[in-house]
Amino acid sequence: MQEQSTEASDPYYEARRAEIAALAERCGPDDPIPTVEYTEQEHEVWQLVCGKLSARHRSDATTEFLDAAECLAIPQEGVPQLRDVSGRIESLSGFRFRSAPALVPFRQFCSGLADSAFHSTQYLRHPNTPFYTADPDMLHDVVGHGNALASKRFAHLYRLAGEAAARAESEAALQFIAKVFWFTLECGLIRERGESKAYGATIVSSYGELNHFRDADIHPLKLESLAEVDYDISTYQSILFEADSMNQLEDTVGSFWDTCDDNTIEALLAGSAARLVQVP
Numbered sequence: 001m002q003e004q005s006t007e008a009s010d011p012y013y014e015a016r017r018a019e020i021a022a023l024a025e026r027c028g029p030d031d032p033i034p035t036v037e038y039t040e041q042e043h044e045v046w047q048l049v050c051g052k053l054s055a056r057h058r059s060d061a062t063t064e065f066l067d068a069a070e071c072l073a074i075p076q077e078g079v080p081q082l083r084d085v086s087g088r089i090e091s092l093s094g095f096r097f098r099s100a101p102a103l104v105p106f107r108q109f110c111s112g113l114a115d116s117a118f119h120s121t122q123y124l125r126h127p128n129t130p131f132y133t134a135d136p137d138m139l140h141d142v143v144g145h146g147n148a149l150a151s152k153r154f155a156h157l158y159r160l161a162g163e164a165a166a167r168a169e170s171e172a173a174l175q176f177i178a179k180v181f182w183f184t185l186e187c188g189l190i191r192e193r194g195e196s197k198a199y200g201a202t203i204v205s206s207y208g209e210l211n212h213f214r215d216a217d218i219h220p221l222k223l224e225s226l227a228e229v230d231y232d233i234s235t236y237q238s239i240l241f242e243a244d245s246m247n248q249l250e251d252t253v254g255s256f257w258d259t260c261d262d263n264t265i266e267a268l269l270a271g272s273a274a275r276l277v278q279v280p
């Protein structure tokens with residue numbers, strides 16, 4: 001039996017991805033987002049994944065995310081141009097996309113956020129794995145982050161994360177800001193009407209993880225608890241953090257990013273290390 005091609009073993013896919021990445025590499029931060037002529041197969045992947053995700057969002061995503069997604073109304077029948085989605089988000093929340101060839105380093109990514117710009121890829125995952133991608137692709141960036149960024153409240157949190165990273169000088173502080181970003185804007189939950197609902201881009205853009213996130217060990221959102229756990233971005237999350245409400249997310253995480261610096265983060269991490277030492 002012939003093996004199915006995957007991202008790692010398909011030279012055609014690799015060449016296509018490199019071709020789209022090259023457009024972003026040639027694009028300066030203030031240049032217009034390049035146009036990509038998507039293939040029929042890419043339009044089919046987009047339509048398949050978007051259709052499945054939108055149906056799941058109605059039952060599994062937070063109200064703030066759903067309302068923003070409704071306002072943004074990302075086309076589902078085929079891959080939209082990133083520039084068009086960016087213009088729409090900008091009119092809703094002031095955020096815009098910047099074309100990225102691949103995952104960008106966290107400090108560079110955050111410098112974009114502080115400037116109300118989100119680095120988004122323009123390539124799609126391999127057609128043989130429509131419901132899984134190891135790396136962020138345009139479905140993750142646009143359906144996951146883009147929908148959230150259409151909300152003024154989420155957009156403000158993204159901006160605060162960017163500004164916090166810009167203030168951080170030590171690697172430990174930057175890593176902790178990245179961890180808070182991971183457990184909130186990538187994988188965060190909010191309790192609504194007695195149920196866990198997702199707003200984190202990694203979960204809301206993954207059909208597989210939408211099926212599994214309620215099986216995770218779900219903790220109340222507290223920075224001290226978050227400091228005590230590790231995470232692995234390459235698999236479904238076994239530990240997640242849930243806010244009581246959008247207000248609590250803003251009070252806890254928004255206020256932290258708004259005021260944190262190397263000293264406050266160092267004190268928070270020292271407190272969590274002391275608690276870990278006390279565990280028998």
Ligand SMILES: [Fe+2]
Binds near residue numbers: 136140186201
């Ligand atoms: Fe992401």
